Amino acid sequence: xxxxxxxxxxxxxxxxxxxxxxxxxxxxxxxxxxxxxxxxxxxxxxxxxxxxxxxxxxxxxxxxxxxxxxxxxxxxxxxxxxxxxxxxxxxxxxxxxxxxxxxxxxxxxxxxxxxxxxxxxxxxxxxxxxxxx
Numbered sequence: 005x006x007x008x009x010x011x012x013x014x015x016x017x018x019x020x021x022x023x024x025x026x027x028x029x030x031x032x033x034x035x036x037x038x039x040x041x042x043x044x045x046x047x048x049x050x051x052x053x054x055x056x057x058x059x060x061x062x063x064x065x066x067x068x069x070x071x072x073x074x075x076x077x078x079x080x081x082x083x084x085x086x087x088x089x090x091x092x093x094x095x096x097x098x099x100x101x102x103x104x105x106x107x108x109x110x111x112x113x114x115x116x117x118x119x120x121x122x123x124x125x126x127x128x129x130x131x132x133x134x135x136x137x
Contacts, residue, residue, distance in 0.1 A: 067107035
């Protein structure tokens with residue numbers, strides 16, 4: 005080879021111990037998974053159920069605002085469909101705000117204040133946007 009494009013002599017390439025590298029990787033992943041398990045448990049607690057102000061509907065969301073449940077309560081029986089829909093949307097918006105606030109509160113002691121909550125949650129195996137960060 006010419007000097008412009010690489011060495012003119014072959015050198016010894018150090019051996020790579022793939023098995024040792026994988027053992028180290030597994031050990032690191034086990035430690036991260038153990039930390040993530042605690043965070044996942046705390047995040048699950050951040051899911052919330054919120055009832056509409058008139059108690060017509062109840063909406064349940066995850067920490068990041070994913071809708072996981074809608075209940076039409078007895079008071080919804082006398083409502084027009086458009087009013088029911090409006091109650092669901094209004095309650096959903098309130099539930100998202102509440103869930104995000106609770107997620108931040110629950111994880112605040114685990115998070116470096118310079119790091120976004122989204123990054124921590126992604127590392128813990130959650131997707132989506134928390135609205136934090």
